[in-house]
Amino acid sequence: MFNFCTDPDTLPQLQWFACYLTTGKHMGFYASFGTVLLLLAITAPTALLFGFGGASAARARLLPLRWFGKAYIALVRGVPDIAFFLFFVIALDQAFEWMRHQVKCPDWDQPVRQGNDFVVCAAAKMPLGTSPQWVHETYGFFLAVLTFAIVFGAFAANVLYGAMRAVPYAQIETAEAYGMSHRQTFWRILVPQMWVFALPGLSNLWMVLIKATPLLFLLGVEDIVYWARELGGTANPRFTDYPHGDWRMWYFLALLVFYLGFTRISELALDRIMRRLSHGQATAAGEAQRRTAGGPP
Amino acid sequence: MSCWQTVQDYALRSIGIGERLLPRDDFTLCQQFTLIGSGMIWNVYFGLLALLAGFFLATALALGKASPNRALRKPAEWFIFVFRGSPLFIQFFFAYFLFLSLKGVSSIFDPFTSAWLGALAVLFLNTAAYSGEIFFGALLSIPRGDLEAADAYGFSGWKKFRKITWPTMLRLAWPAYTNEAIFLFHATTLVYFSGFPAWRQKGDALYYASYFADKTFNPFIPYPILAMYFILVTLTIVGVFGLVNRHLNRHLPAERRMRMRVRPTLLR
Numbered sequence: 001m002f003n004f005c006t007d008p009d010t011l012p013q014l015q016w017f018a019c020y021l022t023t024g025k026h027m028g029f030y031a032s033f034g035t036v037l038l039l040l041a042i043t044a045p046t047a048l049l050f051g052f053g054g055a056s057a058a059r060a061r062l063l064p065l066r067w068f069g070k071a072y073i074a075l076v077r078g079v080p081d082i083a084f085f086l087f088f089v090i091a092l093d094q095a096f097e098w099m100r101h102q103v104k105c106p107d108w109d110q111p112v113r114q115g116n117d118f119v120v121c122a123a124a125k126m127p128l129g130t131s132p133q134w135v136h137e138t139y140g141f142f143l144a145v146l147t148f149a150i151v152f153g154a155f156a157a158n159v160l161y162g163a164m165r166a167v168p169y170a171q172i173e174t175a176e177a178y179g180m181s182h183r184q185t186f187w188r189i190l191v192p193q194m195w196v197f198a199l200p201g202l203s204n205l206w207m208v209l210i211k212a213t214p215l216l217f218l219l220g221v222e223d224i225v226y227w228a229r230e231l232g233g234t235a236n237p238r239f240t241d242y243p244h245g246d247w248r249m250w251y252f253l254a255l256l257v258f259y260l261g262f263t264r265i266s267e268l269a270l271d272r273i274m275r276r277l278s279h280g281q282a283t284a285a286g287e288a289q290r291r292t293a294g295g296p297p
Numbered sequence: 298m299s300c301w302q303t304v305q306d307y308a309l310r311s312i313g314i315g316e317r318l319l320p321r322d323d324f325t326l327c328q329q330f331t332l333i334g335s336g337m338i339w340n341v342y343f344g345l346l347a348l349l350a351g352f353f354l355a356t357a358l359a360l361g362k363a364s365p366n367r368a369l370r371k372p373a374e375w376f377i378f379v380f381r382g383s384p385l386f387i388q389f390f391f392a393y394f395l396f397l398s399l400k401g402v403s404s405i406f407d408p409f410t411s412a413w414l415g416a417l418a419v420l421f422l423n424t425a426a427y428s429g430e431i432f433f434g435a436l437l438s439i440p441r442g443d444l445e446a447a448d449a450y451g452f453s454g455w456k457k458f459r460k461i462t463w464p465t466m467l468r469l470a471w472p473a474y475t476n477e478a479i480f481l482f483h484a485t486t487l488v489y490f491s492g493f494p495a496w497r498q499k500g501d502a503l504y505y506a507s508y509f510a511d512k513t514f515n516p517f518i519p520y521p522i523l524a525m526y527f528i529l530v531t532l533t534i535v536g537v538f539g540l541v542n543r544h545l546n547r548h549l550p551a552e553r554r555m556r557m558r559v560r561p562t563l564l565r
Contacts, residue, residue: 079524086520
């Protein structure tokens with residue numbers, strides 16, 4: 001990166017580190033922080049959408065749909081999320097390949113599962129064996145996002161379902177008394193009012209989501225954990241210009257600090273949003289704000 | 298090989314008793330049930346010990362965080378902040394590599410590089426921080442009248458804490474603490490995916506489940522089995538904590554009792 005980096009062996013400490021921390025591999029490491037942020041940016045709204053679907057399904061009048069919604073919420077509560085991560089990554093991949101297999105190779109007569117193998121025709125492979133590396137990486141990332149969205153969608157569904165039930169029942173009765181249909185009541189009365197009740201749960205969920213991002217590593221994405229292990233491991237002078245001992249501890253310390261900063265900033269931002277939303281609301285937080293502002297008791 | 302034979306071979310495989318070699322092909326349903334169940338021994342071990350030890354540190358942390366003394370308050374606040382603000386997965390990795398480097402300093406740290414002690418230590422500190430925050434919240438919401446009544450009756454110091462403050466704190470914190478216990482047991486599955494080596498393939502339930510899923514390319518059998526075991530554990534926790542909850546609330550009239558939520562909310 002810098003001009004003086006041509007011969008690292010002769011450099012003084014400070015310059016050596018300046019060179020070491022700007023190698024191509026380290027640039028990959030820094031870019032992987034972007035991967036984490038990208039994952040959060042895509043997953044958060046998608047999970048919210050899944051959650052909304054799940055919560056609506058759990059309230060549906062159609063019995064099978066209601067069962068589906070409730071099972072979706074309950075299952076993720078009872079089973080470790082990491083088990084879901086490991087499950088969905090393979091299961092989704094196989095589901096996609098199987099569907100493509102059905103469409104593209106209808107005259108294939110062998111079974112898809114042969115003993116311990118999962119065999120689909122070459123045209124149904126996801127992604128195609130001939131496609132370039134970046135397609136494979138993007139597909140892996142897409143699977144990871146979908147997995148995160150399904151798992152955290154269930155958490156969000158749990159929160160939103162509770163928020164929907166927290167909306168005072170009188171509001172819904174009033175809507176029905178005015179002759180609104182079931183659909184109108186849901187969209188015009190229930191949904192606009194539930195967000196205040198959902199916000200504490202959703203901000204908690206955001207924190208949980210941030211803290212779940214290192215699990216990307218388990219899904220085979222080259223994320224910050226992957227790079228920290230790669231770069232921190234003992235570097236042999238035969239293969240690199242920057243030999244060093246086992247520094248993985250320091251790399252993970254850096255990740256620890258990164259996450260601490262990230263959650264702290266989120267916490268401050270969420271507090272601020274909550275304060276703004278509670279302003280003038282007939283809730284305990286709103287009441288406390290009114291009192292400190294000098295309102296009558 | 299009959300199923301009973303498989304159970305004899307593999308039921309205690311995860312703690313090193315029985316057959317050394319894992320099955321390599323022709324996986325039967327019985328093998329999967331037995332081995333994943335065998336791995337559950339580790340999950341229960343980690344969860345139970347971390348929970349029991351963490352309970353006491355959590356009480357101390359809550360008292361520290363609520364203390365007017367700055368020298369006690371600041372360390373407790375920082376401890377809780379560090380362990381609650383960062384992912385457990387990263388904590389495991391960091392702790393493992395920390396113990397690896399400390400191994401060179403003193404041989405005391407040798408056992409810490411294996412999961413049974415090292416991961417247990419991390420889980421213990423982690424759950425203490427989360428429970429400490431829950432207890433702290435409960436400590437602040439103890440009704441003022443209860444404490445005033447204790448003063449009026451002449452309770453003070455240790456006796457007031459033991460008889461009034463602590464039981465009330467536990468009573469208020471219990472539903473959230475139940476939730477934390479469930480999360481802790483779920484978190485134990487991370488251990489063998491985060492640096493700590495599974496020595497001689499002696500791993501926890503998820504370790505074996507992913508072993509089967511990798512070998513058979515079929516996630517639809519081992520993971521549901523794992524899910525079933527964990528739902529059993531979750532139900533057991535809810536049951537046991539429900540009993541304790543009833544005990545903590547036994548002096549209250551029926552309508553004022555803290556009802557255990559059947560659907561615990563997300564509180565982490």
